[in-house]
Amino acid sequence: MEEELDLNLPDVPNFTKSKDHWYNNLKEKVLPNPKSYPMFIVRDDLLYKVMKNPVPDELEIKLVVPTNNRHDFLKYFHDSKLIYFTSVKSY
Numbered sequence: 001m002e003e004e005l006d007l008n009l010p011d012v013p014n015f016t017k018s019k020d021h022w023y024n025n026l027k028e029k030v031l032p033n034p035k036s037y038p039m040f041i042v043r044d045d046l047l048y049k050v051m052k053n054p055v056p057d058e059l060e061i062k063l064v065v066p067t068n069n070r071h072d073f074l075k076y077f078h079d080s081k082l083i084y085f086t087s088v089k090s091y
Helices: 021-030 067-079
Strands: 040-043 046-053 058-063
Touching (some): 021 046
Antiparallel strands (some): 040 046
16 A cells, blocks of 8 residues: 555654554554555654545545654644744735
8 A cells, every 4th residue: 555655745753652552552563564554654654544526536645643742743843944834924
């Protein structure tokens, strides 16, 4: 399944030191046996969930963010200079 996905991923904070047991356990199960977990992939030591988008009938991936890293993750993207809100006007 990985070969079918275009993984054009942004740079994201690294969660390698996550304290989230669910996240760590699932990642450790997916790594050696990805065929047993077709809805998950690990790339660059990050866990992603593969989801079918009903419109336009394509696969997409979603980064799985460990519980204890969510605040830092949101802050990272919120503060990023790469984010541009087109609906916000500046005068």
